[in-house]
Amino acid sequence: MTTSNQKIIYTITDEAPALATQSLLPIVRSFAAAAGIEVETSDISVAARVLAAFPERLTEEQRVPDTLAELGALTQDPSANIIKLPNISASVPQLRAAIAELQSQGYDIPSFPDEATTDEEKEIRARYSKILGSAVNPVLREGNSDRRAPAAVKAYARKFPHSMGKWSKASQSHADYMRGGDFFSSEQSITMPEAGDVRIEFVGKDGSVEVKKELSLLQGEVLDSMFMSCKALRDFFEDTLNDCKETGVMWSLHVKATMMKVSHPIVFGHAVTVYYKDLFDKHGELFEEIGVNPNNGLSSVYDKIKSLPDSKQEEILQDIHDCYAERPEMAMVDSVKGITNLHIPSDVIVDASMPAMIRNSGQMWGRDGKQKDTKAVMPESTYARIYQEMINFCKTNGAFDPTTMGTVPNVGLMAQKAEEYGSHDKTFEMKADGTMRVVNAATGEVLMQHEVEKGDIWRACQTKDAPIRDWVKLAVTRARQSDTPAIFWLDPERAHDMQLKAKVEAYLDEHDTEGLDIYIMGYNEAIRFSMERLIRGQDTISVTGNVLRDYLTDLFPIMELGTSAKMLSIVPLMAGGGMYETGAGGSAPKHVQQLLEENHLRWDSLGEFLALAVSLDEMGIKNDNKRARILGQALDKATGKLLENNKSPSRKTGELDNRGSHFYLAMYWSQELAAQSEDAELAAIFKPLAEQMTANEQKVIEELAAVQGQAVEIGGYYHADPAKAAAVMRPSATLNGMLESLAV
Amino acid sequence: MTTSNQKIIYTITDEAPALATQSLLPIVRSFAAAAGIEVETSDISVAARVLAAFPERLTEEQRVPDTLAELGALTQDPSANIIKLPNISASVPQLRAAIAELQSQGYDIPSFPDEATTDEEKEIRARYSKILGSAVNPVLREGNSDRRAPAAVKAYARKFPHSMGKWSKASQSHADYMRGGDFFSSEQSITMPEAGDVRIEFVGKDGSVEVKKELSLLQGEVLDSMFMSCKALRDFFEDTLNDCKETGVMWSLHVKATMMKVSHPIVFGHAVTVYYKDLFDKHGELFEEIGVNPNNGLSSVYDKIKSLPDSKQEEILQDIHDCYAERPEMAMVDSVKGITNLHIPSDVIVDASMPAMIRNSGQMWGRDGKQKDTKAVMPESTYARIYQEMINFCKTNGAFDPTTMGTVPNVGLMAQKAEEYGSHDKTFEMKADGTMRVVNAATGEVLMQHEVEKGDIWRACQTKDAPIRDWVKLAVTRARQSDTPAIFWLDPERAHDMQLKAKVEAYLDEHDTEGLDIYIMGYNEAIRFSMERLIRGQDTISVTGNVLRDYLTDLFPIMELGTSAKMLSIVPLMAGGGMYETGAGGSAPKHVQQLLEENHLRWDSLGEFLALAVSLDEMGIKNDNKRARILGQALDKATGKLLENNKSPSRKTGELDNRGSHFYLAMYWSQELAAQSEDAELAAIFKPLAEQMTANEQKVIEELAAVQGQAVEIGGYYHADPAKAAAVMRPSATLNGMLESLAV
Structure with missing residues (x-):
């Protein structure tokens, strides 16, 4: 792999995206060549990575380079321009x-x-x-995150709005969170004046010291520590249950046990043992014997009791049933199958479940399959408050209106595992009462400490300085480029955020912010300000830490677009290059199956179109390649037309599929290029193609439709035969011929 | 009346306050003399004003000066220092x-x-x-308004908090207001570039022009015009009723028909005819014949149908009854007597009813006498939004806690009838469709205009420039003096407020605002900002227009103190002097009756104590009279002690009354003065008095108690005999002697 200023690296991944690439890439290459841009592929599929791992066992011909390592190195190259498609984890x-x-x-x-x-x-x-x-992302995400709803997608949502549940002013739904005893209220934070080592220690009541973790920190690195009180958490759960019982509002729990994979399962487990308190009081010892783990949800009880005699099982099931009589109604994941919110910790994931609830009139589904007002319990108050703010806003102003609302793009701190999501290796459940402390290893100075009790969850979290500096730069750049106000979401009541605020203010001074609206606001203020603008059709960039990045890039897109899958996700690399991530739908094994059986590929390449347009535009800016910019902008318009004319792939065999969608993209793209007046020579290049494509639309579509309906073979699933795959994915001789004729 | 830099004008008014003055004034005079301050009285009682009106019919000895005119003139004197007690309107x-x-x-x-x-x-x-x-206020209110909770009152509320209803997060209560078609959405505003005359005209569909009003405006004067659509209003009412019917939330209406005495009765009338639509549809013609006026509430129906035959009356009562079956439950003013919210327009006054509702868990009383969640309907959205903001805040954060909350004082634009409350002479109910316009009389230029329909309510409103400039100065002064952030509540969506904002920004430049936190915010933002600080124990000055002044000086005091009657109300006169208004309880005829029959005066002079302390303090500042300031500050401490020790008057004859309370005030005041170390000579003056009073506490209280229980005579009600009144009000020889001994 060579690096050139005029080169786009297009990743070859797995399954459906890889197949779609067989059809799309020839189009992209033909068009890009007009701007002197080469599109090179980089195979980071599972198969390629397996082969790269054992070069010594392969023949010369069989050997493949370690592309992921190459890409990792490339992230450090200022001219890197990488389009990253979804791959198999x-x-x-x-x-x-x-x-x-x-x-x-x-x-x-x-x-x-x-x-x-x-x-x-x-x-x-x-x-x-x-x-x-997830081996690929950590290697490639050498930058912060820039996510936005592209203009074409936004226009589509305005024209064909998704459904939005009406909000009643009298809605009883709300977010509920701890008012003390949680991570938020105990957070401490320091910035390392110089590089050095620290120890995380537990000091027992007897004075014994147990080193839990040793860390080497960089100069300027921010280290936080915090804990959640087990007792406060359990009391809180009990209070929320009693409140629901009293008010008749349904109870639901929203955590992120998948990502916060050490702390949140514990939190979830406490919810289970509090809700089913009578059950666990009665059978606690037995459950321990048979290996019930409440952190895995009530399903663990159902699982483990299978080993017990029938009569005992029946008794336990009856006791579970009795809990429901005692406790308030709980939100269901699947009311038909009787799967409750507390069944499995991964069933309700806060960043997806809360937007869904808010989009659905603030309601969730009850045991009877009906929608009901709900208390959304999110113990940790740090981020829960933004949902209450949005709920209040919807009660006051009604549901958001996708046809008129503005957009809230995000600039998220992410590089070098900033504000590491979950902090798994620095999260500890306390085995005894005592003191958790962070100690400077060189001097023995205690930098932070908390008195903790058995069962409390303590955690630390790191954020390096360089990513923060880059994040500030990215925010300023985005504010400038999109002429949009940008808000740093830094909460005055969070110790960590105040460390960051000092850095942000210092790093803002490094930039020309003349004429820009850049604010620093607490979370409530920031979301409210953004929402007030949103309903007036105005845009506001959210500049946030890592967790809010994750939450907001679901929350706002789901209101604006009905999905977060259509967001453009850019990772401007800290070294100066750019990585453009496409799609959020995974690599879709079912799609491959449909192709092999019926020769219909329903994969939607919208993400690739969007990413490519930005990739071209940014390449144009960086290399002063005006044609690249024109190509990118025309591609955006073409994507808009494609959406508007509903030329996205259908799920049904026989209708337009991924390949036909690619044809329409090429047709619209060529039309836009032929019609633009910024570069007459470029227009002249694409005019004949545009005319041919327009004239042959019917013919190409027929050729593409003709092949559908029968099984095909591509020589492999993880490692298909490229020639076979290409043949399947490019069945229209007319289209292929037109593309070849473009060769410049 | 002479004016001196060292003189306080203490108004003699009517009824209870005038009687209390007989007891309090000798104390005040004795103490003030120590700072070289003379306390002169000015009789503005109804009797004095009657006598002053007919000098030619009175003997030389009977004649009294026109004190109100004198006071009016005094407001223009920079050294004016007037303590204004409640008087009879x-x-x-x-x-x-x-x-x-x-x-x-x-x-x-x-x-x-x-x-x-x-x-x-x-x-x-x-x-x-x-x-x-209300003949007195317009003459004296030659300044803007400065209202705050004095430290002593605040301390009392923190120590002895009033009850606050708990807020449920699941509460369904909310404010509802129009989203268009109201005054807010139609407001236009201009600033006169130079002085000139304008005409307010109605242009009919046939082109005929009717001049509704002619106005002479000053240079820089702000003139607004706006209208409320009758159709939009009635649709809105219907929607709110249907929404309540659907959600089961009680319906209530909150207007200010007493003050907005032209526009709000019309709004109220529409509420009546929409709620009881079937009734008015059926009997409309009959009602018109017998003179039913829905603007006077449903009580007008009950009144007027008395003239009808019994059978007809019964039919109508049944039809009213049927309306209740059709419509949602309505909040009751008196559920025992069956008085609903729509009975009488003056029964529910928004600035009192909304704080009461919010203090009461967001609930009002239903037909069954039980508290219920309520939709608070306030058609005009301009100010209604702040209540929804507070309701959302209480749902999220729970009820305010008087023991820990901060305070929100107010600096209100009021001078020279700024933003004239109600604008009665410029409010018109449209008799036909057409155009309302404001025309420059000199040039014929149309300055503002609205297309209106029959039944719409159109109004204009004036605000002179000089009061705005003074208001800005007052805000800066208060922010400086109290070292408290000040927020100008100016809404970016209100045309009027944007005219004011330009002026505020210009006039702020006239002041040294170095080190001050002065903000301009929209209403929602301002109240939210203030509330976030409030629950953290922080204070925030609200700098508002006239209507918000009125609303907020009930809203926040009722949360903070349980009442707005304990607020200190200062009118810093534009010419430089100061007027200190006391109490908000009226002049209390029942108190006089109790005194005459049982020789017990329950009047609470707290307002006078508070006003006097500020009067002394400000006199000290203005005249560099340090002793005046010490006197004022000691008086504040004495008031605090009095509250803390519960030495306010009891309502029950035989217990401590107004006179006893005055003795305690004098005792605490002298103790504070004796104890202070800023002015040793002053301390020496008061030391003997403090010692005597402390020693004789029991004796004085016994003397004061001894006289209670029998009827007394004071030679008149409106024009009592001063000697007789003084004798009744100063029955303790011991106290009188001690005060005389102080004479300095």
């Missing part, structure tokens, strides 16, 4: 399947060892473990 | 009674003519008409 079964497929194709790679005992097995396992799970 | 019956009493005392004044036909009668009536009603 491989689970062990997926990895096994990929290995087997490669072995069957003649690649002499080792199988995944069930148990690693020998040194060789350990070595193999170590290499494979680097491929498992 | 005389109704005709009260005036007749005062005249009769004066006649019986040998004053040859004419009787009030029932009908004025002769020139003489007309002249008499004209003179008397100047004494009727």
Whole structure:
């Protein structure tokens, strides 16, 4: 892989996106060439990464470069321009399947060892473990996050608005959160005056010291510590339940056990044992014996009691039933199957569930399958307050109106694991009463400390300085480029945010902010200010930390667009390059199945269109390549037309699919380029193509439709045959010919 | 009356306050003398004003000066320092009674003519008409308003908090207001570039022009015009009723028909005819015949149908009853007597009713006498929004806590009838469709205009420039003196407020605002900002227009103190002097009756204590009279002690009354003065008095208690014999002796 100023790296990933690329990339390459831009691919599929892990076992021809390492290195190159498509976060079964497929194709790679005992097995396992799970994002996300609703998507939502539940002024729904004893109220934060090591220690009542963790911190790095009181949490849950019982409002819990994977399952577990208090009081010992873990939800009870005699099972089921009589009604995940909100911790994920509730008139579903006003319990108050603010706003002003509302893009602090989401390796459930403290390893000075009790959840969190500086720069850049006010969401009541505020103010001084509206506001003030503008059709950039980035890029898009999947997600790399992430829908195995069985690919490449347009535009800006900018802007208009004319892929075989959608994109794109007057020569290049495509629309669509309805073969799932895949994905000779004729 | 830099003018008024003055004034005079301050009285009682109106009919000895005119002139004197006690706003019956009493005392004044036909009668009536009603305030209020909760009162409320209803997060209560078609959405505003005349005209559909009003405006004067759509208003009422029917929330209407005495009765009338639509549809013609006026409430129906045959009356009552079955439950003024919210327009006055509702968990009383969640309907959205903001705030944060909350004092624009409350002479109900316009009389230029329909309510409103400039100065002064942030409540969506904002920004430049926190915010933002500070124990000055002045000086005091009657109300006169208004409880005829029958005066002079302390303090500042300031500050501390020790007057004869309370005030005041170390000589003066008073506490209280329980006589009600009144009000020889001994 070489780096050039005029090169876009287009990632080859897995499954549906990879297939779609077979059809889209030839179009992109043909068009980009007109601006002198080369589009190079970089294969970061699971299969490619597996092959790259064992070069010594492959033939010269079979060997592939370690593209992920190359891409990681490329993030440090100022001219990097990477389009990153969704890829598989491989689970062990997926990895096994990929290995087997490669072995069957003649690649002499080792199988995944069930148990690693020998040194060789350990070595193999170590290499494979680097491929498992979310291995790609940490390597590539060497920048902060810039997410927005592209103009075309926004225009589409305005014209074809999604449904929005009406809000009643008399709604009883609300967010409820702790007023003390939570992470928010105990947060302490320091900034390292110089680089150094710290120890996280637990000091027992007997004076014994247990080192929980040692950290090396950089100069200017921010370190927070905080804890949630177990007792306060349980009292809070009990209060919310009693309040619901009294007011007749349904009870629901909203946490993020998947991401906050150490702390939130514990919180969830307390909710379970408080709601089903009588059950756990009665059967607690038995449950412990049979291995019930309330942190896994009530489903753990159902699971584990299967080992018990029928009569005992019946007794327990009756006791569960009795809890419902005692407690308020609980929101259901699936009322038909009787799956409650407390069944499985991953069923209700706050950043998705709260926007859904707010979009749905502030209601959730009850046991009888009817919508009801709901108390949304979110113990940690730090971010819960913004939902209450939005609920109050909807009660006062009614539901948001997608046809008139503005937009709230986000500039999020994310680089180098800033405000590390979850802080898993620095989160501890207290085994005894005592003191948690952070100590300067060199001097022994106690930097922060908390008195804790058994069961409390203590955690620390790191944020490096360089990402903050870059984040400020990104915010200023975005405010300037979009001529939109930008608000730093920094809460005056959060210790961490006040450390950041000092940095933000200092780093803002490094920029020319003349004529920009840049504010620093607390969370409530920020969301309210943004919402007041929103309903008046005005845009406001939210400049937030990592968690709010995650929450807001669901919350606002779901109001504005009905989904967060249509957001443009850019990672301007700290070294100066850019990474453009596409789609949020995963790599979609079901789509592949449909293609293989019926030769219809329903994958929507909207994310790729959007990312590519920005990639071109930014390449144009960086290299003073005006044509690149014109290409990008024309692509945006083409995408808008595509949405407006409903030329996105249908889910149904026989109708327009991914390939047909690509044709329309190419047609509209060429039309826009032919019609633009900024670069007459460029217009002349695309005029014939535009005319041909317009003239041959019917023919191409027919050719594309003709192939549908029968099974096809592409020579592999994880490692398809490129030639076969290309043949399947490019069945229109007319279209292929027109693209070739463009070659400039 | 002479004016001196070291003189306080203490007004003699009527009834209870005048009696209390007989006891309090000797104390005040004795103490003030120590700072070289003279306390002069100015009799503005109804009786004195009657006598002053007919000098030619009185003997030399009987004649009294025209004190109100003198006071009016004094307001223009920079050294004016006036303590204004509550006085009678005389109704005709009260005036007749005062005249009769004066006649019986040998004053040859004419009787009030029932009908004025002769020139003489007309002249008499004209003179008397100047004494009727609220004749005093317009003369004296030559300044803007400065209202605050004095420290002593605040301390008392913190120590002995009033009850506050708990707020449920699930409360369904809310404010509801029009989203268009109201005064707010149609407001236009201009500032006169130079002095000139304008005409307010109605142009009919046929082109005919009717001049409704001619106005002479000053340079820089702000003139607003706006209208409320009758159709939009009635649709809005119907919507609110349907919404309540659907959600089961009680319906209530909150207007200010007493003050907005032209526009709000019309609004109220529409509420009546919409709520009881079926009734008015059926009997409308009959009602018109018998003179039912819905603007006077449903009580007008009950009144007028008395003339109808019994069977017809019964039919109508049944039809009223049927309306209740059709419509949602309505809030009751008196559920026992069946008096609903729509019975009488003056029963529910928004600035009192909304704070009461918010203090009462957001609930009002239903037909069954139970508290219920309520929709508070306030058609005009301009100010209604602040109540919704506070309701949302209480749902989120719970009820305010008087023991910890801060305070929101007010600096209100009021001078020279700024933003004239009600604008009665410029409010018109449209008799036909057409155009209302404001025209420059000199040029014919149309300055503002609205298309209106029959039934719409159109109004204009004036605000002179000089009061605005003074208001800005007062805000800066208060922010400086109290070291408290000040917020100008100027809404970006109100045309009038944007005219004012330009002026405020310009006039702020005239002051040194270095180190002050002065903000300009929209209403929602301002109240939210203030409330966020309030619950954290922080104070925020609200700098508002006239209507918000009125609303907020009830709203916040009722949360903070449980009443607005304990607020200190200062009118810093534009010419430089100061007027200190005391109490808000009226002049209390029942108190006089109790005194005459049982020799117990329950009048609470707290307002006088508070006003006097500020009067002394400000006199000290203006004249560099340090002793005056020490006296004032000691008086404040004494008032605090009095409140803390519960030495306010009891309502029950036999217990401590107004006179005893005055003794305690004197005792605490002397103790504070003796204890202070800023002025040793002053301390020495008061030390013996403090010691005597402390030693003789029991004796004085016994002497004061001894006289209670039997009838007394003071030689008149409106024009009592000063010697007799003084004797009744100063029955403790020991106290009188001690005060005399102080004479400095």
